[in-house]
Amino acid sequence: MPAVVLRDAGVADLGEVMVTMTEAFDPRFGEAWTQSQCLGILSLPGVWMTLARIDDRPVGFALSRIVADEAELLLLAVRPGDRRLGVGNLLLASVRDAARQRGARKLFLEVRDGNPARHLYDSAGFRVVGCRRGYYRGRDGGVHDAYTLESDLAQT
C-alpha cells in the first residue's frame, strides 16, 4: 500500500475536495454535495474534514460532524483511480478515532441502497438501524433509498 497522509482540512482545501467529489460520486444518484453546501456546513461547530493524500496528491476526503455524543459521517470519497488501496478504510478509522476523542459514543451514516461502499461499512462493523425511502434524488430525477448505519464507538 502506498504511503497515505491524512490531515485536517478546511475551507481553503475545498477546491481539491470538489475535484474528488465530482470524480467520486455518480451524478445519477444525487449523493454528492455542492461547494456551497460544503462551505455552509464547515462554518458550523462540531464539523471537521479530513483529507487523504498520496505523494502529495489529493486522493480522498471525509466530512463529519458531532452533535452531543453522536457523530455522523456525512461524506466519504476516494478518487476512482486510487480505490481499493485502503484509503477509504484509513479515512473511516480516522473519523472513528476523531469522533471518539470528541466524545462521541456512536457514529452514524447514510448509504444509498446498492452502493458498494456498504461492503466497507459492513466489514468495519456498522449495522443497519433504519431505512429512509427516497433519501437521494439523482439529477435525472431518479429516487433512491438510503440505509442508516450505526457503529458503537465504545465497542470498537
Ligand SMILES: CC(C)(COP(=O)(O)OP(=O)(O)OC[C@H]1O[C@@H](n2cnc3c(N)ncnc32)[C@H](O)[C@@H]1OP(=O)(O)O)[C@@H](O)C(=O)NCCC(=O)NCCS
Ligand atoms: C466507498 C469508497 C470511499 C471506498 O474507498 P476505497 O479507498 O476504495 O476503500 P478501501 O480500499 O479502504 O476498501 C476497504 C475494503 O472495503 C471493501 N470495499 C471497498 N470498496 C468496495 C467495492 N466497490 N466493492 C466491494 N467491496 C468494497 C473491501 O472489503 C475493501 O477491502 P479489499 O480491497 O481488501 O477487498 C470509494 O469506493 C468511493 O469513493 N465511492 C464513491 C463515493 C461513495 O459512494 N462514498 C460512500 C458514500 S456513503
